[in-house]
Amino acid sequence: MPSPPFSLEDALQLGQFIQAAYELFSDGDPPGFVPPQGYELVTKVYADDITDGLPDYMVFGFIARSGADAVVAIRGTEGIFEWIKNAFFALVPFAVGGRTEQGFADFYSTFRTGPDSTKPRVIDTLQELVADGSIQSLRITGHSLGAALATMLALDIAGNQVFTPRVYTFASPRVGDKVFAGTYDDVVPDSWRIANLHDIVPHLPPWLAGYAHVDAEYPINSDDKARHNIVCWHALATYLNTLDADLALEARCQP
Numbered sequence: 001m002p003s004p005p006f007s008l009e010d011a012l013q014l015g016q017f018i019q020a021a022y023e024l025f026s027d028g029d030p031p032g033f034v035p036p037q038g039y040e041l042v043t044k045v046y047a048d049d050i051t052d053g054l055p056d057y058m059v060f061g062f063i064a065r066s067g068a069d070a071v072v073a074i075r076g077t078e079g080i081f082e083w084i085k086n087a088f089f090a091l092v093p094f095a096v097g098g099r100t101e102q103g104f105a106d107f108y109s110t111f112r113t114g115p116d117s118t119k120p121r122v123i124d125t126l127q128e129l130v131a132d133g134s135i136q137s138l139r140i141t142g143h144s145l146g147a148a149l150a151t152m153l154a155l156d157i158a159g160n161q162v163f164t165p166r167v168y169t170f171a172s173p174r175v176g177d178k179v180f181a182g183t184y185d186d187v188v189p190d191s192w193r194i195a196n197l198h199d200i201v202p203h204l205p206p207w208l209a210g211y212a213h214v215d216a217e218y219p220i221n222s223d224d225k226a227r228h229n230i231v232c233w234h235a236l237a238t239y240l241n242t243l244d245a246d247l248a249l250e251a252r253c254q255p
Contacts, residue, residue, distance in 0.1 A: 003216040004190050008243060011194060013037065014141035014168045015240045017073035021061040021146070022236070025075055035064035042129070045074065045122055047149070048110035057115040061146065063125065068136035070129065072122070072153065076144025076171070076236070089209040091177055094152070096159030098180025101205055104148045111149065122153060127162045138165040143236045144201060147172030151184065151214060158187040167191040170239045173201050174211035181212040196242065197221040199233040226253040
């Protein structure tokens with residue numbers, strides 16, 4: 001099914017929400033956090049950084065609301081390269097359809113609205129908001145690892161007939177196999193995956209290992225915008241600056 005037209009306004013707004021999720025983490029999860037652009041905080045979103053095998057829940061984003069419009073924003077991690085490298089590209093079943101990369105699946109299984117495993121799952125919290133009429137539109141966004149988690153959350157929500165969200169991701173890796181991608185494309189038609197030409201993460205895990213991207217791709221090229229290196233090609237600020245030159249690059253990525 002063809003995607004609705006790409007909205008630069010949506011992409012830029014949601015990019016600012018992801019930046020706020022990064023700042024929330026870097027500021028040490030402050031209690032007085034306020035989302036951008038007049039939105040109010042519904043709940044923060046946490047996940048267990050399972051790389052060391054020990055429970056270690058950290059804030060990864062938030063759910064915010066303005067009137068009946070809700071946004072879920074999920075940050076990535078600078079360790080995305082290690083996540084993919086150490087996963088051996090194993091695929092495991094995803095409940096809604098197809099298979100997903102094991103590391104992403106393990107991480108998604110810890111997605112909660114509080115910093116431990118007893119707190120409600122993110123999808124359950126969203127289901128309650130839909131059921132009581134609190135939200136009538138839902139947008140989901142993420143960068144890097146956060147893009148993979150956003151993709152899985154969107155399919156979980158739509159595939160379980162909770163809601164059909166609008167999704168914009170930045171620098172997403174391939175999340176699952178062809179069945180996963182096809183199922184996603186069927187039930188999440190309003191979805192755009194923004195990918196920088198030389199960013200390595202959207203090329204991983206490799207398609208030769210059985211992976212496929214979800215639709216639809218919105219390609220960008222930061223060649224004449226930012227410094228040429230693996231970090232700058234992947235940085236969220238580079239993505240946003242390529243979409244809108246008025247938005248600042250990271251200092252280390254100035255050409």
